[in-house]
Amino acid sequence: MPDYNQAPSEFPLPPPSDDFVPQFSTVQYTQPATMESCANCSTLLSSQYYVASGKKLCPECARLAASSSGQTASDHAAFVRAIVFGIGGATVGLALYAAVTIATGWTIGYVALAVGWLVGTALTKSSGGRGGRHYQIAAVLLTYAAISLAAVPEILYYVYNHQVAVPDIAVLVQRLLVYGLLSPFLHFGRNPISGLIGLFILFIGLRIAWRMTRARQLPISGPHKVGAA
DSSP: OOOTTSOGGGSOOOOOOTTOOOOOOOOOOOOOSOOOBOTTTOOBOOSEEEEETTEEEOHHHHHHHHSSSOOOHHHHHHHHHHHHHHHHHHHHHHHHHHHHHHHHSSOOTTHHHHHHHHHHHHHHHHTTSOOOHHHHHHHHHHHHHHHHTTHHHHHHHHHHHTTOOOSOHHHHHHHHHHHHHHHHHHHHHHOHHHHHHHHHHHHHHHHHHHHHTSOOOOOEEEEEETTOO
């Protein structure tokens, strides 16, 4: 029997055994099923989510996306971006319309169809395919402005080419803008038949832009369980 009064270093130890394996306790950390968040509001997806256009959305954002009247922060940002690109598309359309008229000497109304397509494409592509009444109104206004104001560079080209004296540039620009916006109807007053055809083609161009930016039903799948394969 060992003598417990002796020094600790002198206590007898059990002989080593090949079957002896030291046991160490380990701490297990539980990871959440997912750390993904909603693509729109950045809310952590806890239990279920929906998928729209390849993006995961929380139930509330999915409901807003499926609603024609629901507007989220990303929708407003997309509309602002669409207006910027729409102005760019309208500018390209204006330049195209004016260039064709100056090059041919004829006012080819069918170019208005291309202008409407350019504006509608710029709005839809830059907004990620969004649409709705506010997109349609913007598309019609930009298309009409591009087609009507194409008369301004045409007149400026005539003034430059014929060296017409201009007493006041500011007054000239102001009058040209007013004249440009009214030009489709002023042309109708000078030549009713040709003007009526021009107004009809203008209407078709506006209709193209209107239809291209109409509201679309966003395909949404779900609900999906978070962490499911």
